[in-house]
Amino acid sequence: MGRASVLRLNEQGVRVVGIARRGNKLEELKADCLYSDKFYYETRDLSSNIEELPDFVKFLAEKYGKFSGYVHAAGVLNPCPLGIFDYADALKDFNTNLFSAVMLTKGISIKKCRQDKLNIVYISSIAAKTGNPGALTYGMSKAALNMAVVTLAQELGSQKVRLNSVMPGGVDTDMAERYNEVLPYNYLEKVKQNNVFHEICKPEDIADVVMFLLSSRSYWIQGQNIIVDGGETLG
Amino acid sequence: MKKEEFLEKFIDAVQIEEDVNEHTDLSSLDEWDSLASVTVLALFNKYLGLKLTAQDIKSCMTVGDILNLGREKYAE
Numbered sequence: 429m430g431r432a433s434v435l436r437l438n439e440q441g442v443r444v445v446g447i448a449r450r451g452n453k454l455e456e457l458k459a460d461c462l463y464s465d466k467f468y469y470e471t472r473d474l475s476s477n478i479e480e481l482p483d484f485v486k487f488l489a490e491k492y493g494k495f496s497g498y499v500h501a502a503g504v505l506n507p508c509p510l511g512i513f514d515y516a517d518a519l520k521d522f523n524t525n526l527f528s529a530v531m532l533t534k535g536i537s538i539k540k541c542r543q544d545k546l547n548i549v550y551i552s553s554i555a556a557k558t559g560n561p562g563a564l565t566y567g568m569s570k571a572a573l574n575m576a577v578v579t580l581a582q583e584l585g586s587q588k589v590r591l592n593s594v595m596p597g598g599v600d601t602d603m604a605e606r607y608n609e610v611l612p613y614n615y616l617e618k619v620k621q622n623n624v625f626h627e628i629c630k631p632e633d634i635a636d637v638v639m640f641l642l643s644s645r646s647y648w649i650q651g652q653n654i655i656v657d658g659g660e661t662l663g
Numbered sequence: 664m665k666k667e668e669f670l671e672k673f674i675d676a677v678q679i680e681e682d683v684n685e686h687t688d689l690s691s692l693d694e695w696d697s698l699a700s701v702t703v704l705a706l707f708n709k710y711l712g713l714k715l716t717a718q719d720i721k722s723c724m725t726v727g728d729i730l731n732l733g734r735e736k737y738a739e
Contacts, residue, residue: 506705507701507704507705508705509676509698509699509701509702509705511675511676511677511678511699511702512676512702512705512706512709514709517709561698561701562698562701562702609714609716609717609718610701610704610705610716610717611697611701611717612697612700612701612717612720612721613697
């Protein structure tokens with residue numbers, strides 16, 4: 429979904445700095461950009477050295493200019509039923525899904541790193557509400573991410589920072605693909621049965637909502653975790 | 664990790680309370696369900712660096728079949 433969001437922003441001619449673990453994926457993304465000269469990237473693992481992230485944002489702002497938006501699309505789902513639950517593993521996943529988002533937000537909300545108005549969008553998940561057996565850490569981290577949205581939107585609102593999240597249902601991504609492989613049933617097929625359109629959500633469908641939340645057209649939306657799941661959770 | 668150690672991890676993670684050996688039928692274990700299969704995949708990934716799929720587990724009938732999936736990765 430991060431990738432789809434970058435491509436949508438790039439189509440609009442917006443300058444974007446992509447952050448990811450692997451340089452080859454970022455290089456591929458750059459090649460797919462319509463305006464590849466407007467896409468920059470840095471490699472950074474967001475599962476460790478979290479305390480350094482505000483300084484990392486300062487470095488980025490000095491190198492590329494002040495930011496007007498930030499999308500947190502980093503997320504990992506490592507299946508871990510309770511029998512194999514491990515604190516150190518969970519902490520690492522929390523770093524990627526939650527703490528890196530908070531610390532990057534801490535960095536980017538500083539005046540010298542951002543423009544007068546700043547729009548932040550986190551990619552959460554309906555798992556924050558529904559949970560999934562075998563995905564305890566994932567669900568907990570996304571529920572906490574939702575609360576970061578609610579709390580920080582109140583703290584930062586008066587400083588012209590808007591903060592919201594998108595909660596997708598099942599989306600056709602590499603992560604869903606891997607999840608599919610470890611489940612005894614076909615996860616994406618189940619998602620297809622459960623939503624009202626009986627289709628599988630594409631990353632672009634989520635990226636469109638991210639674009640809206642990054643734009644001034646959504647100005648009056650603040651501190652919301654918005655379900656975008658084709659009715660999957662309507663029951 | 665040795666095969667015997669992996670068996671210990673398996674018993675512990677799936678929270679099996681009966682006595683098991685390589686000949687134990689998975690279907691005879693109360694604890695063996697779809698979530699246990701996810702647990703086993705996570706064990707292979709964590710301790711042996713093996714990325715297996717639910718299909719690999721589906722073909723297993725006994726505890727020995729499960730252990731056999733990691734045959735190339737065990738320490739002597």
